[in-house]
Amino acid sequence: MADYVGSESVSSEASGGLALDRRRMFQMAALLGGSLAMGERALAAPVALPSRGAPGMARIGSNEYWEGPVPDAVAAVREVTPHCNYYDPDGECDALIKLVASMEKVPVDHVVPWAGSTSPLVRSVLGMCSPERGLVTANPTFEVAWTTAEYMGVPLVKVPLRASDQAHDVRAMVAANPKAGLFYICNPNNPTGSLTPKEDIAWLLANKPAGSIVLLDEAYLHFSEAESGMDFVRSGADVVILRTFSKIFGMAGMRMGLSIGRPELLEKLMMADGHVLMGQLPVPALVCATASLKRPDLIAARRTLTARTRATTAEFLRGRGFKVLPSEANMLMVDWGRPAAPIKAAFEARGVVIGRSWTIWPTMSRITIGSPAEMQRFCAAVDPILRA
Ligand SMILES: Cc1ncc(COP(=O)(O)O)c(C=O)c1O
Known part of the structure; x- marks a missing residue:
């Protein structure tokens, strides 16, 4: 980083003249300021990483695929x-x-x-x-x-x-x-x-x-x-x-x-x-x-399986009366009709890590489409948590 700042500051030609220099200066200040501020934060308190689950849990919170590389x-x-x-x-x-x-x-x-x-x-x-x-x-x-x-x-x-x-x-x-x-x-x-x-x-x-x-x-x-x-x-x-x-x-x-x-x-x-x-x-x-x-053939097979598992999960949730938005990816948004944060915690207590919610839609959770077995575990937890 220090080397970069040094070499850029002597090379206004390479950075494209005065306007770009100003822009670059802002970017570098942002980068340096950012890393300094992050360093201070790290000293003040450990960074709280979101729970992504652990082995043995159904990990359907971070939009990962449920299997490793092909x-x-x-x-x-x-x-x-x-x-x-x-x-x-x-x-x-x-x-x-x-x-x-x-x-x-x-x-x-x-x-x-x-x-x-x-x-x-x-x-x-x-x-x-x-x-x-x-x-x-x-x-x-x-x-x-x-x-x-x-x-x-x-x-x-x-x-x-x-x-x-x-x-x-x-x-x-x-x-x-x-x-x-x-x-x-x-x-x-x-x-x-x-x-x-x-x-x-x-x-x-x-x-x-x-x-x-x-x-x-x-x-x-x-x-x-x-x-x-x-x-x-x-x-x-x-x-x-x-x-x-x-x-x-x-x-x-x-x-x-x-x-x-x-x-x-x-x-x-x-x-x-x-x-x-x-x-x-x-x-x-x-x-x-x-x-x-x-191996596009194996990636296509993952797409097909995900679509099928997503459809089954959405059908289950809709059957329980929850609104589910249409999705073309390995996730879906479900509206619980009440604050999503405590619901996420309740799933986690049952070994199922679901996704977060967004401030604009506080009653919705993002559910990653995991393996068919993980989704069965998720579905099995829905009634005990939401109809308790
Ligand atoms: C839309 C989108 N873009 C980018 C990323 C970044 O992923 P990564 O840094 O693992 O490539 C994510 C990860 O969840 C994502 O959802």
Whole structure:
């Protein structure tokens, strides 16, 4: 970090002149301020991590897949591990980039892998927002972008999802801040599993403020039949797509994600430490991701099983009189009709860790679709807890 600040401060040309310097200074101040503040917090009190469950519990709270990586990927990890004395035993990072580029039909310089997609998500806010150019997100949605904006003190507007179908209300989002720097679209959305139609994203790209970027988070895309927004990247639009291997690929603890977009946009995500590809990524995770992508048949089978388990769970809950929102991902939102927080605690006491609720919808819980056995355990706990 200190090296970076030093080299940037002597290189105003490299950072693109005065306007960009000012922006960079804000970003670096935000990064430094952020890490200092986090350090102080860590000294004051241990960070309270949300309960994700423990072995033996039904873990249906964090949208993980209930099985690990596909067998070929586990074998690839086993094979490469003895060679991990080298940063880059045999070009594993390049191999993943090339495979993703060919599968997605984009140039190789449009693909940057990360250790999960949280990091590029945070960095997108750092790199594309400023005191003048804010963030617009949906509500409810995955909160990492908005918590980063809050932390950095950039203008933030949270626009409620469209009531009729829980899609992102792109027209209201554009109207919300004519000087926005970043629009965060999670498709399918977390926590609803709802889809935003491609035409709406096209409208957003055509009508957003000049110079702003659309961050399209496709963490849950493979659970749905929906088309990716990759066409927008291929056509050179102001869009960056995020993917993660933490969900359907069963690699949450392995840590691997992707950002895909025009190189000059990806560069904005890499401002804090130069280039992320210089031996920064865990080789077992890289080969695990590459081997997983080579088995689309097994990923499709996971999609089918998840859809079936989701339908059975939703039917059960609706049969008990609870409202359940339609979902295209490995989660669903159920409305208990009363505060969700104590209900979550009651499930946990029975060994079932369900998901959280969002302030805007305090009577709803997010339920991850786990294995059929986990969902049976969840369903079996519903009557004792809610009809007691
Ligand atoms: C929508 C969305 N984006 C990104 C992430 C980040 O996942 P990871 O950092 O594990 O790739 C998550 C995790 O739950 C998510 O739900």
